[in-house]
Amino acid sequence: MNREKAIVLLSGGLDSATCLYKAKGQGYEPVALSFNYGQRHKAELQAAKRLAAHLGIEHQIISVDLRKIGGSALTAEIAVPKGGEHLTQEGSIPVTYVPVRNLIFLSLAYALAESAAAAAIYIGVNAIDYSGYPDCRPDFIESFARTAALASKSGREGHGADIVTPLISLSKAEIAAEAVRLGVPVALTWSCYDPQPSGPNLVPCRNCDACILRRDGFMAAGLALSPEEIYGSPTERA
């Protein structure tokens, strides 16, 4: 029996990996989609590759050079916040914000979905723990779905891809619990914004916002995991 395809945006982090297993669990044939967008380090892209290889699924990597756009600590030489300082600033937009990144990524995903005749696009946005990002909120996602349908042949014909956000209203602890429940190999994922060199490898810093949120999620879920599961395994230096 042929399963319907779903494009899954796979950054290599815990959330997108959980989405991937969710799409699979919901009966889709997942096609992983990652972006080489000029991120300062390639550790998350390596994690995406090892996750797709682990599942034995198709993995597309699209290059889009967001360095020309600038304005973010993830692509330009702006310091990544450490020690959880940002996390205390309720409602502010973090310096790791890349202007309209999810709008760009979802647009590219929609194009691939149309070309591959995929029925759905899974994206692991989350409006709870990291609501500083405007393009992670439900009103944006709903508006995007309407816009993309108008932009596309498939949408105008009434069979555009659905945008699925299974994690949007989960806490980080709930995502951590869901990941473990679905059998996500969490040690293969990567979350850290500020990888540290360690011999031939990069290891998570354990101190940036992303590392702290992830650790706190596993702790709040009461999961006894190894340090590599909590923070992610080393990747090779590019």
Place this chain on the structure above:
Amino acid sequence: MNREKAIVLLSGGLDSATCLYKAKGQGYEPVALSFNYGQRHKAELQAAKRLAAHLGIEHQIISVDLRKIGGSALTAEIAVPKGGEHLTQEGSIPVTYVPVRNLIFLSLAYALAESAAAAAIYIGVNAIDYSGYPDCRPDFIESFARTAALASKSGREGHGADIVTPLISLSKAEIAAEAVRLGVPVALTWSCYDPQPSGPNLVPCRNCDACILRRDGFMAAGLALSPEEIYGSPTERA
């Protein structure tokens, strides 16, 4: 006096060049934005470069690899329609359609606009002569503006870039007349989908949909122009 910036999507064609002069005429400091998206030929990118150089304005070129997406005669090995055959098919979507291309391009333009604090984005979409493209219609543009505002810091703060479509309801003849009225150096533009080699150069085929529409536009406007103005000057082979 500092003028406000406007990002102008500049493909190098007649319509986008007219938009560029329109933005300038409306008092903006234009920043041209082109995409290196895996188009089969680079003639239009060369035309964009010579237009920006002619005006002496900033020109950003962002690379985004749409070849991975496929499904279009503009990026994949699908034959470009010739002799105006397509033009007789009312309401159909042409094979030169790249899935949600304007959604992708506008998303990247919006990111650049936010990063450069530009007040407007000019895009030369046109819903009249080439209405086969779903992402050239007013309902898409309006929906995009709402979505991008929700996706962005600037939009959430109430000062997101406006999306300006000065050509959307003009016929090709009206665009041709407007281009000449505004002093657009039309011989520097490039429209042809199927450039032909000619010694070290590429020359317009004069027979694809884009060449035919352009020629008919100038003819309907009653403008007596040289062949290089009507079809565009040769560009160098890449």
